[in-house]
Amino acid sequence: MYFVDRSVAVIKPKEPFLNWLNNVPGNDTDLTLDSLRADCTVILLPEFTDPEEGVSRIDDMADQLFKIELASWYEDEALWPTDRSLKAFWEWFDVEIHSTVLDSVDEDIHNYPAAEL
Known part of the structure; x- marks a missing residue:
């Protein structure tokens, strides 16, 4: 296993x-x-020493993350909620921030661009 120079955030839907x-x-x-x-x-995040750095990074990405989560169910934006503010993001999702990432695969990681939303 290998330590990876990243942190992670787990995006969990709420009620x-x-x-x-x-x-x-x-x-x-x-x-x-x-x-x-x-x-x-x-979501992989840069390494951080303070979990608040991870939260700040999620704040910066909240609009894109909100759209990704909605589009994973319905691509028709007319069906999406109109309020996709930062406040709404945090009302709609729990986010777990974790600082340790291990890679158990002894192969290179391949990067593929995420869909543009």
Whole structure:
């Protein structure tokens, strides 16, 4: 195993995200908060010494992260909530910041560009 020179943030939907999903017109899935939080988005961040640095980095990326989370369910932006402010992001998502990342794969990491939102 190898230490990686990154930190991570785990983006976990909260009740407002679940409520939005369950109220999208035509949605016939029966989602629960537990099911949404079982497989979450993980973002690599620069290394930091203070967890507040990770939170600040998430603040800087909140708009893009909000859009990524919404688009992972519905690409039609007309279905998205209109309030995607920083305050709304923190109301809709819990974020876990972790400072230690280990790579258990003995192969190079390949980078692929994220979709532009």
